[in-house]
Amino acid sequence: MIPKISKETTLLDKTEELSGEKIFSCHKCGKCSAGCPVGTLMDVRPHQVIELVQANDWSVLESRTIWLCASCFQCATRCPKDVDLTRVMEALRLLVLRENFDHIRISEISKEELRELPPVALVSNFRKCTG
Ligand code: SF4
Ligand code: SF4
Structure with a gap:
């Protein structure tokens, strides 16, 4: 269970602010998911994480994926649109952790x-x- 997070701002804005990444640069090619070493263990694949953030869907914070991400930068090196998904995952974790939820x-x-x-x-x- 995740804490109640203030939704005064959008998930998209908050994620872009914390990660420094342009979420809508993603064109959903799926190369990040194809190369992710722990992708098969994730409940939401890396490219789907981006889709959920684009859709302002806060349920992404309940996924195991953001904690399973090994911060290996494989997705970032494969992305043809220069989206650093590693930073996006970190931003999503921070959104939870900043609510005093370990x-x-x-x-x-x-x-x-x-x-x-x-x-x-x-x-x-x-x-x-x-x-
Ligand atoms: S940084 Fe995370 S999402 Fe990206 S390839 Fe590595 S484990 Fe997968
Ligand atoms: S590799 Fe980049 S452009 Fe392709 S789905 Fe992943 S984040 Fe989007």
Whole structure:
């Protein structure tokens, strides 16, 4: 569940402001989705994320996709329209995190998992998934 986010501004405006990307530059070729290394695990494919933002559909913030994105820049390098989807994903995560909503909570990770997980994985995930 995501927090109630103020909708005084449009999702499109907020995403463009935070990411610096021109969302309507996308011409829906799908090359970002085709090259995404974790695309098959996503509930919303990368090119569909752009479509939802274009449509001002806030439900994109409820997708697993924005948290699964590995910030690898593969989509950005493949995009023929110079849309940096990595920055768009980051902007969408920020919209959630700025509402004091953490995607992961250390209290919900078991002691066994904390012992087994590599510290670098924990640190990078807390950077990405907590505000
Ligand atoms: S930056 Fe994210 S969306 Fe883009 S290719 Fe990498 S994992 Fe996929
Ligand atoms: S590669 Fe670029 S232009 Fe093509 S769908 Fe993805 S964001 Fe849009």
